Amino acid sequence: IGEIRRYLRDNNPIRVSRSLKDIAYKALQIRERLTRQNSKEPTISDIAKELDIDREDIVLALDAIQDPISLFDPIYQ
Amino acid sequence: MKNYMEISFLAKSENEAFARVVVASFASQLDPTIDEIADIKTAVSEAVTNSIIHGYDEDESKLVYLKCEIEDNTIKIVIEDNGNGIENIEMAKQPLYTSKPELERSGMGFTVMETFMDEMIVSSILGEGTKIVMKKTIKSNKREE
Amino acid sequence: MKNYMEISFLAKSENEAFARVVVASFASQLDPTIDEIADIKTAVSEAVTNSIIHGYDEDESKLVYLKCEIEDNTIKIVIEDNGNGIENIEMAKQPLYTSKPELERSGMGFTVMETFMDEMIVSSILGEGTKIVMKKTIKSNKREE
Ligand SMILES: Nc1ncnc2c1ncn2[C@@H]1O[C@H](COP(=O)(O)OP(=O)(O)O)[C@@H](O)[C@H]1O
Ligand SMILES: Nc1ncnc2c1ncn2[C@@H]1O[C@H](COP(=O)(O)OP(=O)(O)O)[C@@H](O)[C@H]1O
Ligand SMILES: [Mg+2]
Ligand SMILES: [Mg+2]
Numbered sequence: 001i002g003e004i005r006r007y008l009r010d011n012n013p014i015r016v017s018r019s020l021k022d023i024a025y026k027a028l029q030i031r032e033r034l035t036r037q038n039s040k041e042p043t044i045s046d047i048a049k050e051l052d053i054d055r056e057d058i059v060l061a062l063d064a065i066q067d068p069i070s071l072f073d074p075i076y077q
Numbered sequence: 078m079k080n081y082m083e084i085s086f087l088a089k090s091e092n093e094a095f096a097r098v099v100v101a102s103f104a105s106q107l108d109p110t111i112d113e114i115a116d117i118k119t120a121v122s123e124a125v126t127n128s129i130i131h132g133y134d135e136d137e138s139k140l141v142y143l144k145c146e147i148e149d150n151t152i153k154i155v156i157e158d159n160g161n162g163i164e165n166i167e168m169a170k171q172p173l174y175t176s177k178p179e180l181e182r183s184g185m186g187f188t189v190m191e192t193f194m195d196e197m198i199v200s201s202i203l204g205e206g207t208k209i210v211m212k213k214t215i216k217s218n219k220r221e222e
Numbered sequence: 223m224k225n226y227m228e229i230s231f232l233a234k235s236e237n238e239a240f241a242r243v244v245v246a247s248f249a250s251q252l253d254p255t256i257d258e259i260a261d262i263k264t265a266v267s268e269a270v271t272n273s274i275i276h277g278y279d280e281d282e283s284k285l286v287y288l289k290c291e292i293e294d295n296t297i298k299i300v301i302e303d304n305g306n307g308i309e310n311i312e313m314a315k316q317p318l319y320t321s322k323p324e325l326e327r328s329g330m331g332f333t334v335m336e337t338f339m340d341e342m343i344v345s346s347i348l349g350e351g352t353k354i355v356m357k358k359t360i361k362s363n364k365r366e367e
Contacts, residue, residue, distance in 0.1 A: 016250055016259045031111055041110040055105040056243035059114060063098045063247075066118075082231035082240070089225060091251055098247045099229075106236055 023061035026051060080106060080147040088129045088139040088158070096143060097121045103145050104152050107215040116193040117152070117213060123186040124156040124209045131176065132160025132207055150215050154194075157208045163201040170199065225251060225292040233274045233284040233303070241270045241288060248290050249297050252360040261338035262297070262358060268331040269301040269354045275322065277305025277352055295360045299339075302353045308346040315344065 030050045034042035048055045082103055086092045097118040104117050125141055133139040144155040163169045169176075170191075175184035190197045194211040201207040227248055231237045242263045249262055270286055278284040289300040308314045314321075315336075320329035335342045339356040346352040 014256050016246075016254055016256050019256050027111075041112065043108045043110055044105050044114065045108045047111075054239040054243070055108070056102040056239045059102040059105050060098055060243050060247050062111065062114070063094060063101070063118070066094075080232055080234060080236065082229060082237070084227060084229035084244075086227035087225055091225065092227070095227070095247055095251075099244050102243045102247075103240055106240075 017064060020061040020064035023051065023053070023058065024065040027058050027062060078106065078147055078149065081145070083142070083144040085140045085142045087137055088133045088135070088141050089137045090126075090129060090135075092141070093122055093125050093129065096125045096141070100143065100145055100154060103147070104213075104215070106147060107150055107152060109215045113213070113215055117154075120190045120193045120197075120211055120213075121154065121156070123189050124154075124211070127186055127209075128156060128158035128160060128207065130180070130182070132158035132162075134161070152213055152215070154211045154213075155208065156211075157206060159206040161207075162203040162205050163199070163207055164203050166199050166201055223251065223292055223294065226290070228287070228289040230285045230287045232282055233278045233280070233286050234282045235271075235274060235280075237286070238267055238270050238274070241286070242266050245288070245290060245299060248292070249360075251292060252295055252297060254360045258358070258360055262299070265335045265338045265342075265356055265358075266299065266301070268334050269299075269356070272331055272354075273301060273303035273305060273352065275325065275327075277303035277307075279306070297358055297360070299356045299358075300353065301356075302351060304351040307348040307350050307352055308344070309348050311344050311346055 027047050030047050031042055034046055044055045044058055048058055051058065080103070084096075084099060086096065100121045101114045101118045104114065109117075125143075128141045129135060139158070139160065142157040146153045168174055170187045171184075172188045173184040175182040187197070187199070190209070190211060194213045196210075196212040198210045199207065225248070229244060231241065245266045246259050246263050249259060254262070270288070273286045274280060284303070284305065287302040291298045313319055315332040316329075317333045318329040320327040332342070332344070335354065335356060339358045341355075341357040343355045344352070
């Protein structure tokens, strides 16, 4: 049984949800850096270029780290 | 630039996140900033949630209809349902007004849409459905570089 | 789980990345692995590109139609155009066959779709259009953890 467990663990492929979060955090880091460098917010294409992925994929990734959508927050935060 | 898409999906709460990603990813062709994308996503979420909860009373067999049109730097988003409709639109748009306080709704959906988008028009016929038209112009790609 | 959506969009090459993400985002409800989602995205790209390039000869005013249905762990994806159609489907499906060698097409689109999805069915009527139905079962979320 231990062996089967290990097999399952070692062959547990990475979930998309996990990899999307990684992309999203990278995108946010790049945004910070570019904002500092250029004193203005980068566009989604600027970030996409640095990560070498489609703009659309960054949008999808960013949604994966969105707080559970709150219908109250946006106005009061 | 000109582009167009339309989508319909079941009125399931899972599809709220889906709808906002669809619109945001379409809007990404206008090269917005992450903040501008977040504004659009929030507005779409509110409108889609309203259709599911108020329009269809969470009947998951119903369809929500969404259209997006890009023209120059502006995205127009239309969200429609064939649900209950709104009796008094002016009252519904008031901040904090909600017809479902028992669901702990905030009553801020329309206010959020109006705040985060440049334009929002509500039309509705009682018993026939509701249509929200929103527009936002993406300014960031006009920047000089 | 059961879910459904359908979308149509202009036959513009910009919309290929969009269509890919729409399907990926819908399929993400099945909690697929990176590899599984990459397979689905690649298959959708090939089918959408075919509709744009072969179906519509890049006439950007035409619409590509896409439907997704989730049932249990299986996603069914239908991609349709009202374009030129295919005269000989068996020939078109041959690896390396392309009717547009001048565009440096690889002729591997159908082979890729068949390889990356569990099922692929092509139907087409010359002068009326083409319909691709693909299915993939996401197995990975059955694991114990
Ligand atoms: N699509 C819709 N169909 C029917 N009624 C709606 C719809 N959208 C909004 N409404 C009505 O407008 C009211 C205000 O909406 P909103 O500002 O989003 O607040 P909340 O959703 O928190 O109630 C709702 O309580 C509901 O009565
Ligand atoms: N949607 C379509 N409409 C018309 N013809 C198509 C369509 N999809 C594929 N075909 C035909 O099938 C051939 C093979 O397609 P594919 O394997 O994707 O190779 P390629 O796109 O590189 O030519 C194409 O060259 C074209 O003749
Ligand atoms: Mg609301
Ligand atoms: Mg091809």
